[in-house]
Amino acid sequence: MPANMKKEKNPMPSQAPEVRAHNFDEVALGYDEATAIDEAMRCLDCKNMPCVSGCPVNIHIPEFIGKIKEGDFEGAYQVINRSSSLPAVCGRVCPQETQCEAKCVRGIKGEPVGIGRLERFVADFHNAHADCRAEVPTPNGHKVAVVGSGPSGLTCAGDLAKKGYKVTVYEALHTAGGVLVYGIPEFRLPKSIVQKEVDNLIAMGVEIETNYVIGKTLTVDELFDLGYEAVFIGSGAGLPNFMNIPGESLKGVYSANEFLTRSNLMKAYRDNPVTPISKGGKVAVVGGGNVAMDAARTALRLGAEKVYIIYRRSMDELPARREEVEHAMEEGIEFKLLNNPVEILGYRNPDDKRDPKNGCVTGIRCIKMELGEPDERGRRSPIPVQGSEFELDVDTVIMSIGTSPNPLIKATTEGLEVNKRGGIIVEETTGATTKAGVYAGGDAVTGAATVISAMGAGKVAAKAIDEYLNR
Secondary structure, three states, rough: OOOOOOOOOOOOOOOOOOHHOOOOOEEEEOOOHHHHHHHHOOOOOOOOOEEEEEEEOOOHHHHHHHHHHHOHHHHHHHHHHHOOOOHHHHHHOOHHOOOOHHHOHHHOOOOOOOHHHHHHHHHHHHHHHOOOOOOOOOOOEEEEEOOOOOHHHHHHHHHHHOOOOOOEOOOOOOOOOOOHHOOOOOOOHHHHHHHHHHHHHOOOOEEHHHHHHHHOHHHHHHOOOOOOOEEEOOOOOOOOOOOOOOOOOOOOEEHHHHHHHHHOOOOOOOOOOOOOOOOEEEEEEEOOHHHHHHHHHHHHOOOOOOOEEEOOOOOHHOOOOOOHHHHHHHOOOEEEOEEEEEEEEEEEOOOOOOOOOEEEEEEEEEEEEEEEEEEOOOEEEEOOOOOOOEEEOOOEEEOOOEEOOOOOHHHHHOOOOEEEOOOOOOOOOOEEEEOOOEEEEEEEHHOOOHHHHHHHHHHHHHHHHHHHHHH
């Protein structure tokens, strides 16, 4: 059958902006079977497979797309499953446009094949139709502990479990899934999908221990005392960064991490929540990454009357996925580009009775920015424009300017070295740390990055742990 030479991808069906801005249901609705086959027919099945080189876990993309062309959707899933433990997740949240799709030759004279959309379709088809239990591999007699149940930890645990290892995952929070659960909102990644992936691991024999803060409840050294022969650290980067400007201690100022965790995991949107967050009013989100988009769009769904994104560079430098930016704009979120906060305004005197919101945020003062000349990396630094300060009337400020690895594990683990940013130092090709038998990957090493890159690190470490314990 000849290739479909249509230049544009098949559009992704989605909720209308005016509807989705008021609910937490998934925005993108997914391809149906006919659309998936039509999109798959756009693939030219290139012999040198450039798309595969753009995938951090090296999924054999032309092979799984070829199965879709044939209508063998379960076969397509099995191809993906050889390389990826979380296809339903990756099909939704991975930045395919800068990875596999960026290498697609169809993108030279049009839009690349919708690889991510096809991956999502295949995973959803499998989850809806497959009626098979995961095989429990024959035990090999070795025990491995995994710290953290985010994408790197789940991937490492899954790959080791398939080889017969007895794996226990230790999660600090009360629900497994890591950033997939507490960080990414329901409207982008339904939690039922993450739970299904966790359940698949449990069916393979992986044990999940929640409410275990490694470094506090148990140390890494104590894990070895319990009989584990190797440890993988995939604890993420959950320590939020702030700007250190006046007013950041006011009530109504959140890190994006806290704001999203309270909403996604603690269900703060419910009536009389245990951990409430600000609802309604006007909200300013500082930052331009995917987390900033998630926070802004969550605030809107929680009832905010106005939401601003404040970012110090221009739209060209905005790091968030273009799809997420477009969705935010469609929903009415206002982008204040080339602006940077200098102070958060509010009443800080507890004796000041002039305002009933005593001690709370009442606004944010910003300064306009302009971009300077490119540096050696081609990046243009923002420069303040003197005399351009202005104020926005807001009730809530959400800081989304990045996160760092929590120092707790380093502080309680002798022989584990970290870099100046707090990331665990590892050997790049194995994930081995400076402590024998301890491996690490994902955001705990790199700082905040993508789900798929964390998964890639988990795969690398699992392979290295297997070699280490069988040398």
